Amino acid sequence: MPGKSIALLDQCFASAVDLHGLVKIAHWNVRMRGFTSLTDLLGKVVVEVAFIVNRIDERLGGPCLFERRLGEYSADRSQKVQYKRGISDGQRDILNVYKSLTKFAKSIASANAEAVGFGDLETAGLFAEISQVIDQQLWLVKAGWVQNQSIPTFHAPIVEK
DSSP: OOHHHHHHHHHHHHHHHHHHHHHHHHHHHBOSTTHHHHHHHHHHHHHHHHHHHHHHHHHHTOGGGHHHHHHHOOTTTOOOOOOOOSOBOSHHHHHHHHHHHHHHHHHHHHHHHHHHHTTOHHHHHHHHHHHHHHHHHHHHHHHHHHHHTOSOOOOOOOOOO
16 A cells, blocks of 8 residues: 555544544533434444444554554644533534534545545545445434424425415
């Protein structure tokens, strides 16, 4: 695997670990009307992001390196959004999760293009797989917002004649 791929995977791994932590905090902290369904949704997102972390880790050299690699990331390499801890009404949590998933999706799309650019198609394939998982999670989180009425919907109003 080329050195460029390793550096790219390393940065994506750090971002995925950050995203996993943020989603896990949101999952633990949300309390609002209908919070059970939102907690279940965020629990599923936590599982999918953990899957992504593991897939990147496998590409970098295997699951046995996961714990060691986690300890190597210092705050200066982290791109994590600062997160206020404590019980929340859910709006802030779901919005943070949505924004973080969106940011991660953009970084993965960029990494995919970069991997294709220097000819590492296996890494590009991994990034394409991750992109599909994140797109699905974005859709589910947005649907969860609408269901829990935590953010306004962006649909045009129905006009009756």
